[in-house]
Amino acid sequence: xxxxxxxxxxxxxxxxxxxxxxxxxxxxxxxxxxxxxxxxxxxxxxxxxxxxxxxxxxxxxxxxxxxxxxxxxxxxxxxxxxxxxxxxxxxxxxxxxxxxxxxxxxxxxxxxxxxxxxxxxxxxxxxxxxxxxxxxxxxxxxxxxxxxxxxxxxxxxxxxxxxxxxxxxxxxxxxxxxxxxxxxxxxxxx
Numbered sequence: 001x002x003x004x005x006x007x008x009x010x011x012x013x014x015x016x017x018x019x020x021x022x023x024x025x026x027x028x029x030x031x032x033x034x035x036x037x038x039x040x041x042x043x044x045x046x047x048x049x050x051x052x053x054x055x056x057x058x059x060x061x062x063x064x065x066x067x068x069x070x071x072x073x074x075x076x077x078x079x080x081x082x083x084x085x086x087x088x089x090x091x092x093x094x095x096x097x098x099x100x101x102x103x104x105x106x107x108x109x110x111x112x113x114x115x116x117x118x119x120x121x122x123x124x125x126x127x128x129x130x131x132x133x134x135x136x137x138x139x140x141x142x143x144x145x146x147x148x149x150x151x152x153x154x155x156x157x158x159x160x161x162x163x164x165x166x167x168x169x170x171x172x173x174x175x176x177x178x179x180x181x182x183x184x185x186x187x188x189x190x
Contacts, residue, residue: 002131005057005069010042012066013057017041020114023173028052028085030094044084051081051111058131060115060124068115070128072135075103075145100172107181108141129162133184142184147177156180 005013018025018038028044028051029037044050045057052071060068073081082099089096103109110132115124136144147170148156156178164180171177 001061002058003061005045005054005059007046007054009054009057009059009066009069010045013054013059013069014038014041014045014052016066016069016114016116017052017071017112019117020112023175027096027099027173030089030092030096040088047084049081050084051078053081056081056111058128058135060128062119066116067119068113068124068128070113070132071111072132073109073111074139074141075107075109076105078103078109100170102147102170102172103145107143107145108136108139110144110146126158126162129158133182137184143181144184145179145181147172148180150176150178 025037025041026032029040031037041052044052045054047053048055056071056073058070059066078101085099113128133144148159159180164182167179167181169176170179
């Protein structure tokens with residue numbers, strides 16, 4: 001069952017999210033300690049108004065557990081959604097004063113997606129990717145974007161097969177990513 005995430009999903013989603021974003025989690029949390037980073041991100045997940053808030057997450061639940069998630073938001077909200085992280089980083093004395101801009105102002109952004117290892121290979125990731133596209137269209141967005149690590153050739157091939165096109169390279173938390181964009185045909189009322 002796919003549903004809107006709830007605050008209680010924090011531990012399950014952040015555990016999956018960490019497998020998807022790795023070093024980015026450390027950048028956002030301001031610590032290199034995995035346990036502390038996950039704890040900080042769980043706190044943010046349970047709050048409204050930030051990039052990893054439960055508000056921006058859909059989960060797939062099976063066998064009474066969260067087995068996958070999808071996190072998406074519009075690029076025009078990026079600065080607003082990153083502000084709570086920057087405030088925390090400043091409060092703990094971090095020298096980080098900005099978070100890399102991933103999405104542009106006109107893009108609906110798939111921030112992260114992950115499937116629990118026990119459930120991979122069943123097409124769940126592709127199903128969630130299609131759901132992301134459907135969600136974007138339903139919200140009236142005509143341009144979608146995601147990042148794929150330059151080293152992840154299999155994922156990039158899937159995105160290309162699904163109609164995404166390369167749109168440059170960005171560096172996030174010291175890693176290089178291809179920007180992959182896709183235009184959506186929106187149905188208009190006639």
